[in-house]
Amino acid sequence: MPRFQQVTLCILYVRNARLFHALHLPAAWILDTHPHADHFSAAQYLKEKTGAPTAIGEQVVAVQRLWKDLYNWPEFAADGSQWDKLFVHGERFKLGALDVCVMFSPGHTLASITYVVGDAAFVHDTLFMPDGGTARADFPGGSAKALWASIQAILALPDDTRLFTGHDYQPGGREPRWESTVAQQKQANAHVVGLDEAAFVASREARDKTLSMPKLILHALQVNIRGGRLPEPESNGRRYLKVPLDALAGAAWAEEPA
Numbered sequence: 123m124p125r126f127q128q129v130t131l132c133i134l135y136v137r138n139a140r141l142f143h144a145l146h147l148p149a150a151w152i153l154d155t156h157p158h159a160d161h162f163s164a165a166q167y168l169k170e171k172t173g174a175p176t177a178i179g180e181q182v183v184a185v186q187r188l189w190k191d192l193y194n195w196p197e198f199a200a201d202g203s204q205w206d207k208l209f210v211h212g213e214r215f216k217l218g219a220l221d222v223c224v225m226f227s228p229g230h231t232l233a234s235i236t237y238v239v240g241d242a243a244f245v246h247d248t249l250f251m252p253d254g255g256t257a258r259a260d261f262p263g264g265s266a267k268a269l270w271a272s273i274q275a276i277l278a279l280p281d282d283t284r285l286f287t288g289h290d291y292q293p294g295g296r297e298p299r300w301e302s303t304v305a306q307q308k309q310a311n312a313h314v315v316g317l318d319e320a321a322f323v324a325s326r327e328a329r330d331k332t333l334s335m336p337k338l339i340l341h342a343l344q345v346n347i348r349g350g351r352l353p354e355p356e357s358n359g360r361r362y363l364k365v366p367l368d369a370l371a372g373a374a375w376a377e378e379p380a
């Protein structure tokens with residue numbers, strides 16, 4: 123099997139667990155790029171199904187501290203112990219025969235990391251497809267300035283590096299896409315080309331002011347900062363989520379892209 127086909131199949135697993143099981147492939151790692159704001163992480167579910175270890179960037183601890191305060195959750199261990207491995211910037215590991223390098227790429231969140239696997243980079247919510255621009259940077263702990271620096275580091279990878287993005291909002295109603303190259307992004311990214319840092323930050327922050335919060339952010343973070351674990355059942359056997367009121371001052375709450 124070609125080397126990168128194996129990686130593609132690993133990604134497929136998240137999208138289609140049945141197909142993955144049908145192919146009888148072992149799972150080596152369950153790799154998070156950042157704590158997500160718009161859906162529950164499946165990391166713990168996948169670990170239970172596969173036995174593979176979970177990992178995320180070490181700065182997840184800063185995200186945990188931030189949300190621990192927002193949820194007023196004193197008993198929560200904000201130490202990253204909910205994952206098996208916390209990667210530091212520049213750390214390398216093997217994925218089968220492939221070499222993987224971890225790049226710290228904050229901005230969208232405090233903890234975001236990119237996985238560079240051979241000639242592919244899994245850039246999550248930094249750059250989207252060139253016509254989709256870039257990810258928002260206004261969640262608690264987000265920073266347009268940090269996002270700019272992270273994007274510059276990704277664009278410093280070789281031009282033919284294949285970039286796999288975390289979301290696609292299908293601008294103009296086109297078909298879904300998820301793969302571009304560094305060269306294509308340098309040539310055509312709608313939020314980056316022709317801008318310097320100051321202009322990008324101004325434009326990103328202005329755009330973010332027009333976006334509503336993902337409607338499930340307060341539900342999702344309390345699960346995702348626990349590595350994808352649901353709350354423990356209470357005495358009646360039911361699980362409960364905690365929803366702090368007015369936690370995100372000034373946020374609008376219609377359904378919008380994350």
Ligand SMILES: [Fe+2]
Nearest residue numbers: 158159247380
């Ligand atoms: Fe995200």
